[in-house]
Amino acid sequence: MTDVPHLWMRHETRATERRAPIAPEDARRIVAAGIPLTVENSPQRVFPLSDYVAAGCRPAETDAWTGAPRDTVVIGLKELPAEPGELIHRHIMFGHAYKGQPGGARLLDRFGAGGGTLLDLEELTDAQGRRLAAFGYWAGYIGAALAVLHTRGRLPAPLTPTTKRDLDAALARRADDQAFRALVIGALGRCGRGAGDALAAAGADPTRWDLPETRQLDREALIGHDLLVNAVLSTVPTTPFLTPRDLDDPHRRLTTVCDVTCDVGSECNVLPIYDTVTDWEHPVRRLRGAPPLDLIAIDNLPSLLPEEASTDFSAALLPQLLGLGAGLADPASPWSRCADRFHAARGAAAARSTGAGRD
Numbered sequence: 001m002t003d004v005p006h007l008w009m010r011h012e013t014r015a016t017e018r019r020a021p022i023a024p025e026d027a028r029r030i031v032a033a034g035i036p037l038t039v040e041n042s043p044q045r046v047f048p049l050s051d052y053v054a055a056g057c058r059p060a061e062t063d064a065w066t067g068a069p070r071d072t073v074v075i076g077l078k079e080l081p082a083e084p085g086e087l088i089h090r091h092i093m094f095g096h097a098y099k100g101q102p103g104g105a106r107l108l109d110r111f112g113a114g115g116g117t118l119l120d121l122e123e124l125t126d127a128q129g130r131r132l133a134a135f136g137y138w139a140g141y142i143g144a145a146l147a148v149l150h151t152r153g154r155l156p157a158p159l160t161p162t163t164k165r166d167l168d169a170a171l172a173r174r175a176d177d178q179a180f181r182a183l184v185i186g187a188l189g190r191c192g193r194g195a196g197d198a199l200a201a202a203g204a205d206p207t208r209w210d211l212p213e214t215r216q217l218d219r220e221a222l223i224g225h226d227l228l229v230n231a232v233l234s235t236v237p238t239t240p241f242l243t244p245r246d247l248d249d250p251h252r253r254l255t256t257v258c259d260v261t262c263d264v265g266s267e268c269n270v271l272p273i274y275d276t277v278t279d280w281e282h283p284v285r286r287l288r289g290a291p292p293l294d295l296i297a298i299d300n301l302p303s304l305l306p307e308e309a310s311t312d313f314s315a316a317l318l319p320q321l322l323g324l325g326a327g328l329a330d331p332a333s334p335w336s337r338c339a340d341r342f343h344a345a346r347g348a349a350a351a352r353s354t355g356a357g358r359d
């Protein structure tokens with residue numbers, strides 16, 4: 001018989017983060033399976049604490065996880081607060097700590113100092129390496145929707161979280177809306193499918209490209225569209241889809257680019273036409289004047305549809321959470337792969353700092 005861990009869903013530190021990794025209905029299933037689940041009070045979370053309490057969860061104060069028993073598994077989505085410096089628990093979250101991201105080394109050091117473990121949700125994969133829970137579909141949906149609304153001259157700024165119902169109402173084609181040609185690249189992926197569905201909701205029938213269509217890239221065809229949604233997952237350096245020179249091509253029809261991928265600064269970036277992402281406050285940046293070329297590159301898109309994004313993510317994560325106790329004890333499970341990845345990253349970081357001390 002394996003130990004049943006005590007799960008603890010924490011408040012999200014970032015004030016605009018309204019998503020939750022566990023939705024109330026799934027919390028109910030977790031509790032019914034005999035897994036104790038504590039849920040912190042969190043003023044901005046899209047689901048009220050009372051829904052979790054009604055589902056049988058134990059309520060706790062905001063950030064009380066820091067005082068939880070050492071064997072508690074703390075679950076959240078994004079960054080932890082800066083304190084405590086020593087992390088003693090197992091944390092399920094997106095750590096963004098393994099690819100040299102800013103703050104990544106510090107986070108690993110905090111785990112090293114406290115003896116805790118990062119179980120990174122990005123590393124929670126099946127045996128083929130496919131992510132088991134991801135937010136991609138809704139990222140693509142809202143990204144494409146923003147691009148359409150911008151093209152139609154009715155994108156509000158600053159952006160605020162919304163619901164699919166309200167978004168679809170805004171997307172519905174009006175009598176005076178011009179037709180436009182849209183292209184989704186990475187169309188077969190999670191983000192790409194979401195983008196395709198949003199474009200369909202807007203009354204467009206997008207061109208859909210995935211790996212076969214970009215092998216011999218037809219840039220003329222690409223810039224012959226009015227609107228581009230880039231939704232590829234690129235893990236190796238690839239020939240860019242667009243360069244600054246393409247933006248100056250006199251045949252360019254393209255006026256709106258939504259880069260859902262947001263690989264800015266990475267050597268895998270397929271859209272090296274800009275150097276900083278945009279945000280909710282200023283969602284659009286003009287890259288060229290005549291004809292205009294406007295960029296939307298927001299790296300926290302799913303937070304704009306917090307309820308839909310959380311509900312889908314939670315449903316995908318639920319089976320893994322129900323199997324957490326057994327998974328942590330099974331060296332071949334997704335959870336053990338997450339732990340192995342963490343220990344490898346910690347080992348490499350420790351070796352680097354020892355090496356740095358010697359030089």
Ligand SMILES: NC(=O)c1ccc[n+]([C@@H]2O[C@H](COP(=O)([O-])OP(=O)(O)OC[C@H]3O[C@@H](n4cnc5c(N)ncnc54)[C@H](O)[C@@H]3O)[C@@H](O)[C@H]2O)c1
Binds near residue numbers: 188209231238262298
């Ligand atoms: N901006 C945001 O808020 C946000 C949110 C979630 C995900 N993302 C990012 O979006 C990207 C896509 O995520 P996903 O979950 O949809 O991935 P995914 O693996 O589900 O899909 C990626 C798709 O891209 C295709 N692809 C890869 N290289 C390509 C190429 N050179 N040409 C054409 N197609 C190519 C793949 O075949 C696949 O169909 C990732 O980089 C992810 O980090 C961004």
